[in-house]
Amino acid sequence: MNEKLSFQSIADTLARKSGVSKKVSDTFAKAFFDTIVEALKTGEVVKIKGLGTFKLVEVGDRESVNVSTGKRFVIPGYKKLAFTAEDSVVDVLSGRTESDAQSYTETTEHTEIEASVSVSEEKPVEIEKLIQVPEPEHVETPQDAFAGIDLLISTPESVEEVRQQYEEAKAKMEEAVEEARKANAEKLRLEKLLERLEKNVEPEEVQAHTENTQPLAQQSENSEIDDDDDGDITYVMPETPTEEHEPNDETKRQEALHRVMTEQPKTQEDESQEKKSSNKRFWVTALVVLLLAVLGLFIYLIHQNIEAVENVQKVEQPAKPTTPAKPTKPAKPTKPAAPKVDKDSLAKAQKADSVKVAEEKKPERPTTHRMQRGESLTRISQKYYGTKDSVRALLRVNTFADPDNIPVGAVVKLP
Amino acid sequence: MTNKEFLERISQKTHLEMDEVKELSSSLIGVVLDEIADGNSVTIQGFGSFEPREKASRKIYNPTSKTYMVVPSKTTLSYKMSAALKAQLNKE
DSSP: OEEEOOOHHHHHHHHHHHHHHHHHHHHHHHHHHHHHHHHHHTTTTEEETTTEEEEEEEEEEEEOOOOOTTOEEEEEOEEEEEEEEEEEHHHTHHHHOHHHHHHHHHHHHOOOOOOOOHHHHHHHHHHHHHHHTTGGGGGSSOOGGGGOEEEESSSSSHHHHHHHHHHHHHHHHHHHHHHHHHHHHHHHHHHHHHHHHHHHHHHHHHHHHHHHHHHHHHHHHHHHHHHHHHHHHHHHHHHHHHHOOOHHEEEEEEHHHHHHHHHHHHTOOSSSHHHHHHHHHHHHHHHHHHHHHHHHHHHHHHHHHHHHHHHHHHHHHHHHHHHHHHHHHHHHHHHOOOOOOOHHHHHHHHHHHHHHHHHGGGGOSSSSSOTTOOOOOOHHHHHSSSSGHHHHHHHOOOOOOOTTTTTTTTTEOOO | HHHHHHHHHHHHHOOOOOOHHHHHHHHHHHHHHHHHHHHHHHHETTTTTEEEEEEEEEEEEETTEEEEEEEEEEEEEEEOOOOHHHHHHHHH
């Protein structure tokens, strides 16, 4: 216990245990550690199975104060070798096997009152937390809708995705509602027509009337069901923001319309007057269907236009940097061709050249950076300037609500 | 660098077979860990020293579930680079 063992004693025990000569074990052990150092010098991270990870970490310059004199001085930065032991090593040294570790977490889960939640318990908590996130954004939707939310939501990105889908679904739902309104107006009109027709019919044909009214009731039921479907959509859509439901309802409605179209001529076959009106109805429904088709086409075309415009912009952007470079090219050949040219033109050419140089340098370091997951200002500073000290410069140029927690996707200006 | 690449480099240096290198490296780690588990510290000249370090158990608070959790005490392997290595690495 508490002995200090040297390299030699380790090499000796290694020779004894593995049955090789002392010379071999010695050279091997030396090569072992030398290789680690060599790899570290080339900036690599050395991961050794069964032991742990060696990694070079840079410590930046820092300022300190001499306590006795009160003077400030700089402690120069240096590289330090960080080592992280493997989990298995920790388990072995702590004197517990894997099953021990597991039984521990289980017992603590059930017995200890004020504590110790195992890893398995943390997961549902995370999910709960994530589900809570979208709540304030979706205030308009009924609370019950959240019962159906897919537990797939596990990252903020997916939350955004769902939000997008929700937005899309909402737009579609509004469209559907409008269509339903149209259909409703249509239904009312048809009912009025039927009433008028009923009035025209002679009192002798009472039986025919009853026959007529029954299908009419059916028809109105149909359209009512249709309306109900639409009413449901408003609640269903936020719950399941998939696009599959939408077309289903549309087809349902169209089917219902077709039924209306096909049923009515049947019921009023006897009366010649009604044929005209049913013809009218047919045309109106055909118009509505046509309108819908045109609307769909419009949306599709607009989408394509937008894409095309984006493509054009993309093409234009890379083209721009080349235009300022052009004027400098003709400026160059004038120098050797006409050595008598006044100083002004020479200065101009030089200026143009320097501008060109500046433009060439810029693209090497982008002027903005989009934050990614797990990135911090310190890391950005390290990446673009090679030192952690530029964080203050970054903070001067940028304004953040919370510099310690910048949202993913935020654009950081690089001075 | 992965474990395999590491062992390959050792094999090139010592002119030993890969199988031998594999065996020797695992037994070398075993020897070092045995000593550490016994509470000894192992110093390798020009590289650094390994020693066991006890980490006390501590309570942590989970703000989302509002519960306290106990992280059990454990012993980890700590490493400290030697002054010679530090000088070597900071030379450039």
